[in-house]
Amino acid sequence: MSFEFSAQNSKLFNGLTLVAHRPTIMKFGGTSVEDATAFERVARVVSSHQNSRPVVIVSAMSRVTDTLLNAVQIAAEGASEEAAHTLEANWTRHLAVAENLLSADNKDAAAAAIDGARREIPALLASVATHAMPLRVLQDVVVAYGERLSAMVLAAVLRECGLPAQYVDARRCIITDARHGSAAPLFEDTTTRTRREIEPLLQSSKIPVLGGFIAATADGATTTLGRGGSDYSAAIIGTALGAREIQIWTDVTGVLTADPRVVPEACTVARLSYDEAAELAYFGAKVLHPKTIQPAVEQNIPVRICNSRAPDEFGTLVDAVNEATPRTVKSIAHKTGVTILRINSARMLGAYGFLRALFEVFERHRTVVDVVTTSEVSVSLSLEDTSALPSILHELREIGTVEVEPNRAIVCVIGEGIRGTPGIAGEVFNTIRDINVSLISLGASSINLTFVVAEERAQEVVRRLHHTFFEREEDQRTRNTEHER
Ligand code: ADP
Ligand code: ASP
Ligand code: MG
Numbered sequence: 001m002s003f004e005f006s007a008q009n010s011k012l013f014n015g016l017t018l019v020a021h022r023p024t025i026m027k028f029g030g031t032s033v034e035d036a037t038a039f040e041r042v043a044r045v046v047s048s049h050q051n052s053r054p055v056v057i058v059s060a061m062s063r064v065t066d067t068l069l070n071a072v073q074i075a076a077e078g079a080s081e082e083a084a085h086t087l088e089a090n091w092t093r094h095l096a097v098a099e100n101l102l103s104a105d106n107k108d109a110a111a112a113a114i115d116g117a118r119r120e121i122p123a124l125l126a127s128v129a130t131h132a133m134p135l136r137v138l139q140d141v142v143v144a145y146g147e148r149l150s151a152m153v154l155a156a157v158l159r160e161c162g163l164p165a166q167y168v169d170a171r172r173c174i175i176t177d178a179r180h181g182s183a184a185p186l187f188e189d190t191t192t193r194t195r196r197e198i199e200p201l202l203q204s205s206k207i208p209v210l211g212g213f214i215a216a217t218a219d220g221a222t223t224t225l226g227r228g229g230s231d232y233s234a235a236i237i238g239t240a241l242g243a244r245e246i247q248i249w250t251d252v253t254g255v256l257t258a259d260p261r262v263v264p265e266a267c268t269v270a271r272l273s274y275d276e277a278a279e280l281a282y283f284g285a286k287v288l289h290p291k292t293i294q295p296a297v298e299q300n301i302p303v304r305i306c307n308s309r310a311p312d313e314f315g316t317l318v319d320a321v322n323e324a325t326p327r328t329v330k331s332i333a334h335k336t337g338v339t340i341l342r343i344n345s346a347r348m349l350g351a352y353g354f355l356r357a358l359f360e361v362f363e364r365h366r367t368v369v370d371v372v373t374t375s376e377v378s379v380s381l382s383l384e385d386t387s388a389l390p391s392i393l394h395e396l397r398e399i400g401t402v403e404v405e406p407n408r409a410i411v412c413v414i415g416e417g418i419r420g421t422p423g424i425a426g427e428v429f430n431t432i433r434d435i436n437v438s439l440i441s442l443g444a445s446s447i448n449l450t451f452v453v454a455e456e457r458a459q460e461v462v463r464r465l466h467h468t469f470f471e472r473e474e475d476q477r478t479r480n481t482e483h484e485r
């Protein structure tokens with residue numbers, strides 16, 4: 001068949017060219033940059049994607065964010081010198097990477113950045129006592145050093161490997177509101193600034209390297225996106241640049257059928273819809289930050305979760321395809337540290353405005369409610385963040401009586417197939433029939449069945465459900481067929 005060059009073909013051709021020119025976002029988590037060997041692995045992965053116009057986003061080296069947050073806490077308790085001292089091991093780890101992998105100018109650049117942090121952070125910690133800056137503002141400034149350093153060191157490592165990498169300060173790209181510690185991006189400003197910073201680099205075939213998690217307000221104050229927020233950074237930058245794919249490189253091969261720390265037999269789920277991935281992340285699958293999916297959905301950008309230790313394995317592809325078969329349940333998520341509130345108000349329930357009044361209390365205290373169920377005279381709901389609980393309880397008690405149940409866990413069984421398959425709930429509850437269950441909810445999108453159990457039973461519940469849905473003989477057969485496809 002001959003290929004006639006028509007206006008339509010030319011349009012198609014331009015479209016294909018454009019896709020080829022769209023960048024690929026490659027985000028590496030803390031465990032993918034834990035030491036020199038891990039940095040080397042990342043360099044190999046980036047190198048093998050050099051022709052996909054990579055934009056690299058990296059988290060702080062593993063545990064660094066924890067130690068920086070801890071140092072701020074110690075300084076806030078009045079011991080700023082001791083706080084600075086706790087960070088020495090961090091600097092040694094960064095320097096070891098530079099010593100092992102870098103030479104000449106690259107080593108000097110990395111060492112200068114590490115020395116800079118080592119000098120500047122003690123001064124910042126000492127300033128906690130003077131209250132010159134509100135603690136949350138200062139905390140973001142200190143904690144941002146983690147991602148700034150790992151990104152500068154990674155850029156140097158990539159250059160050492162012959163790749164044209166260039167460090168870009170993510171605070172010049174992602175612009176947020178001023179909610180320090182869990183800031184929300186302002187997408188218009190972010191898109192303009194990200195394009196301004198990154199596109200010229202891509203045009204000159206450079207590989208931009210940015211720290212995840214960190215951002216800034218329009219006035220230039222440093223902010224952070226919430227714990228685990230580097231995945232979100234990858235999605236924000238990917239959306240701003242119209243990426244062809246957002247890759248999340250971590251220490252496991254994709255999204256698994258359950259948390260592998262609880263179920264060692266858990267295996268990779270080859271494909272998830274955006275909705276399935278969003279629900280899994282929201283209900284505790286730490287492999288993906290809960291806010292990652294939303295920006296990708298808006299532009300229909302596929303998200304792929306891959307293993308930096310096994311880069312040839314395909315991992316999990318998350319996209320718009322709703323694949324309900326061959327398995328009904330795709331994964332089981334769980335989240336501990338949940339508190340249940342039961343509000344009883346025989347007088348008010350059913351009265352106009354009751355639910356609004358109730359939820360306004362949570363809105364006023366900026367507290368997210370996860371699961372909600374109602375009965376004739378009571379509303380039960382679950383919270384993860386209990387920092388404002390005393391004030392919330394005070395206000396709720398004006399509406400009705402309130403019981404508090406701490407130390408609960410949410411378990412969530414997810415799969416597009418749940419929507420059309422009768423009997424799933426029966427199978428779930430039969431598997432755990434001797435365990436007390438509350439707050440049962442079939443998610444609004446009907447792709448998840450969610451319920452609450454006592455925290456100390458959560459792992460057992462997840463293991464038993466995993467056995468029921470993934471480890472029985474017929475499931476093994478299905479899995480083998482899936483592999484063969
Ligand atoms: P990174 O440092 O790459 O951001 P995270 O620690 O944030 O990595 O996320 C990866 C971890 O998420 C895994 O090591 C695993 O322990 C945990 N996890 C929890 N639930 C799941 C799941 N369903 N699939 C894969 N990993 C999961
Ligand atoms: N370094 C940050 C954290 O530990 C962000 C991330 O790793 O995604 O929370
Ligand atoms: Mg993470």
